[in-house]
Amino acid sequence: MYKYLLLIIGVFIFLPVSAQEEDDYYDNNHIRYDDYIYSENFKSVLFHATGFKNSKPLLELGSGGTLTLSFDDLNVEAETYYYTFILCNADWTPADLLPMEYIDGMHEEYFNSNTGSFNTTIRYNYYRVQLPSSNMRITKSGNYLLKIYPEGEPDNPIITRRMYVVENKVEVVSEVFMAKSPIYRDKDQELYVKVNLQNYPMPNIYEDFTMVIQQNGRKDNMIVKHQPKIMTSEYLYFNLANDILFEGGNEFRVFDIRSLKVQSAHVNQIRYDESGYQVDLLTDESRYNKNYLKYEELNGRYSVIDWDDPMMSDQIEADYAFINFNLKTDSVITNGGIYIIGQLTDWRIDNSSRMAYNQLTKTYTTSLLMKQGYYNYQYLYVPNGKNTGLVEPFEGSYSETVNEYTIYVYYKDQGQYWDRLIGYQTLNNY
Numbered sequence: 001m002y003k004y005l006l007l008i009i010g011v012f013i014f015l016p017v018s019a020q021e022e023d024d025y026y027d028n029n030h031i032r033y034d035d036y037i038y039s040e041n042f043k044s045v046l047f048h049a050t051g052f053k054n055s056k057p058l059l060e061l062g063s064g065g066t067l068t069l070s071f072d073d074l075n076v077e078a079e080t081y082y083y084t085f086i087l088c089n090a091d092w093t094p095a096d097l098l099p100m101e102y103i104d105g106m107h108e109e110y111f112n113s114n115t116g117s118f119n120t121t122i123r124y125n126y127y128r129v130q131l132p133s134s135n136m137r138i139t140k141s142g143n144y145l146l147k148i149y150p151e152g153e154p155d156n157p158i159i160t161r162r163m164y165v166v167e168n169k170v171e172v173v174s175e176v177f178m179a180k181s182p183i184y185r186d187k188d189q190e191l192y193v194k195v196n197l198q199n200y201p202m203p204n205i206y207e208d209f210t211m212v213i214q215q216n217g218r219k220d221n222m223i224v225k226h227q228p229k230i231m232t233s234e235y236l237y238f239n240l241a242n243d244i245l246f247e248g249g250n251e252f253r254v255f256d257i258r259s260l261k262v263q264s265a266h267v268n269q270i271r272y273d274e275s276g277y278q279v280d281l282l283t284d285e286s287r288y289n290k291n292y293l294k295y296e297e298l299n300g301r302y303s304v305i306d307w308d309d310p311m312m313s314d315q316i317e318a319d320y321a322f323i324n325f326n327l328k329t330d331s332v333i334t335n336g337g338i339y340i341i342g343q344l345t346d347w348r349i350d351n352s353s354r355m356a357y358n359q360l361t362k363t364y365t366t367s368l369l370m371k372q373g374y375y376n377y378q379y380l381y382v383p384n385g386k387n388t389g390l391v392e393p394f395e396g397s398y399s400e401t402v403n404e405y406t407i408y409v410y411y412k413d414q415g416q417y418w419d420r421l422i423g424y425q426t427l428n429n430y
Contacts, residue, residue, distance in 0.1 A: 033092045033145050034219070035346045036160050043124070043320070044304060044371045045071040045346075047146070047161045050130055054301055056406065056426070057163040061141045067131055067163060069146070070315070072124040072371065073114070080112040080151045081158070083131060087418055088143040090210040090224075090410040092162070095142065095418035102418075104137040110151065115316050119309055121276050122320040141167040141421045142410075164408070164421055171196035172407050172425035178248075178399035180241050187397040189429060191244040195228070195236040195409055200422065205231070208412040210419060211238070215246050216300045216404050217347045220380075220388045249403065250395040252297045252342065252376035255281055258307040260321055260372060270321075277321035283363060284327045284379070292398040299404045300342040302375040318372035325355065327364040327379055327394065332357040336383040338364050338394070342376050349382055349389060402430045 037045060049055040050068045057067050073079065087095040087102045099107040111129040131146070132138060148159040172195055179188040191213060202209060211225040223244055228236035238244060256264035260277050263270060269280040306318035325340060338355045339345075345353035345368070355364035364379075380389035391397065406426045410419040 031145075031147065031157055032160060033086075033088060033094065033162075034160065035162055035348070037346070038156075038158050038160075041074045042158055043072045043074065043369065045069070045159055045161070046304075047163070053303070054298065057146075057161065058424070059138070059163070059165045061138070061165050061167040067146075068128065069131060069148070069161065070126070070128040071159060072117075072126055074122065074124045076123060078112065078114050078116075078125050080110055081127070081148055082108050082110045082151060082154070083129070083146060083148050084108040084154070085132070085136075085138065085163075086145040086147060087140060088145055090143065090212060090408075090419040092143060092145075094145075097140075097417055102138065102140040102142075104139055106133070106135040108154070109133045109136060115313075117316050119317060120319040121272075124320075126315050128315070138165050140418065141165045142418055143421065164424070166421045166424050169200045169411075169420075169422040170198055170409055172409055172423045174405070174407055174425055174427055176403075176405055176427060176429040179245060184242065184245060186399060187248055187392065188245050189248045189399055189401075189403065190242070191238075191246075191405065191407075193238040193244065193407060195238075195423065197234055197236065200411075202411055204414065205236075205411075208414075209236075210410040212408045212410070213244060214406045214408075215249075217343055218300075218341065219347055220349055220382075221246065246403070246405075247391055247397045248399045248401040249378070249391045249397055250287055250292070250401055251295055252300050252378055253284065253395075254297055255279075255323070255375050255377070257321060257323070257370065257372050258305045258374055260319060261308055275322060277319060278324060279321045280324045281326065284325070286327075286329070286394045287396040288393055290396055292396070292400055294400065294402070298374075298376045299402070300347070300376045300378070302343050302373055304371050304373040306372045308372070314372075320369055320371055322367045323370045323375075324367050325365060325377075326361065327355065329357075329362060329364060331362070332359075333364075333381070336381055336386075339380045339382060339389065340366065340368070340377050341380045341389070342378060344368065344370060344375050344377055349380070349387070355379075402428060404428050 047057045047069050050066045114125040114127045117124045144163045146161040149157045174193045179190040213223045229240045230237035255266040268282045271278045306314045309317045339353045355366045379394040381393040382389040409423040412419050
């Protein structure tokens with residue numbers, strides 16, 4: 001059935017229709033329990049384990065470790081900002097607990113350490129903070145939302161980020177490989193997962209257990225499992241054929257703007273006008289039904305790097321440029337929208353990442369303001385009325401593609417009001 005749907009999309013994807021309508025459920029200042037930037041003045045938000053720039057924002061409970069948040073504020077004046085943490089359930093709804101029940105010490109903390117940009121055409125202040133501070137101690141495992149807001153305005157967030165606090169009560173053992181079934185084998189990847197309970201009691205496993213599997217940084221195609229296929233006193237097995245299937249997809253496309261003086265990978269032209277630097281990328285074409293080509297990339301991430309003025313720091317010397325994307329198609333898509341996904345758009349499917357069709361050039365286009373660096377991206381097709389997208393129509397899908405998978409295991413103990421994060425694993429298929 002899955003393959004049949006993909007073939008239908010391949011046939012009808014270029015028929016003319018109106019653009020996909022976007023549902024905007026919230027006002028801009030309403031908190032979203034997701035990675036979100038609430039104002040165009042804030043750019044290049046990076047959040048990771050301290051010392052590991054390409055890592056997930058994940059802490060081990062009681063380890064004393066920290067996460068590092070950094071961002072650019074395009075407002076001219078330096079500000080004082082605050083942060084706090086909100087404990088969430090496995091589905092990212094807020095847990096029914098007060099802050100004092102999951103944070104010891106201060107429930108909010110301020111930071112104002114910033115550095116002004118140096119020798120850039122677009123001015124900004126660069127902020128960087130390690131958190132939680134020594135005045136705060138997280139006492140429960142689970143999903144957390146980090147909320148950043150101006151001084152005295154806790155109900156007006158500027159940035160929210162998802163993060164994880166894990167207590168390793170169970171062991172997750174998994175394997176990823178090309179799908180076993182012949183109808184999926186060429187295009188899809190399959191996971192087998194085994195959870196070693198390690199004597200951790202789960203008396204109500206069929207109601208209180210949750211396992212979430214994420215491919216790269218995507219949130220639209222995460223797979224959620226509540227019941228194992230096989231259970232023993234020691235293990236939970238999720239290993240039936242076709243039970244955990246993902247599109248293999250393709251290696252991420254790359255563009256290189258580490259220099260705004262020299263054209264690098266996938267850059268057609270660099271120019272300067274009254275708005276600032278304009279970088280026209282080479283026109284992209286669909287990779288559907290093309291031969292698979294393996295090469296090194298960042299699984300959808302990006303790195304801020306400045307090769308033009310390496311005197312002080314990439315973070316304050318790197319300039320900003322408008323990156324102009326063009327995807328060649330024969331006509332406007334009939335039954336969905338096209339979005340740019342990757343860390344550069346927070347993996348979001350909304351108006352900020354959606355492309356518009358240009359009748360004159362017969363291309364889907366958009367422009368994003370990006371900091372100098374090395375970037376990954378892909379084109380995602382999302383059918384009308386759906387929240388899950390497909391990369392195959394414009395990127396192709398191959399079981400050989402290198403992807404990163406993260407598995408999160410949750411359990412809600414009897415008498416408790418939140419999902420504990422009791423195990424996780426990250427793996428690649430290479």
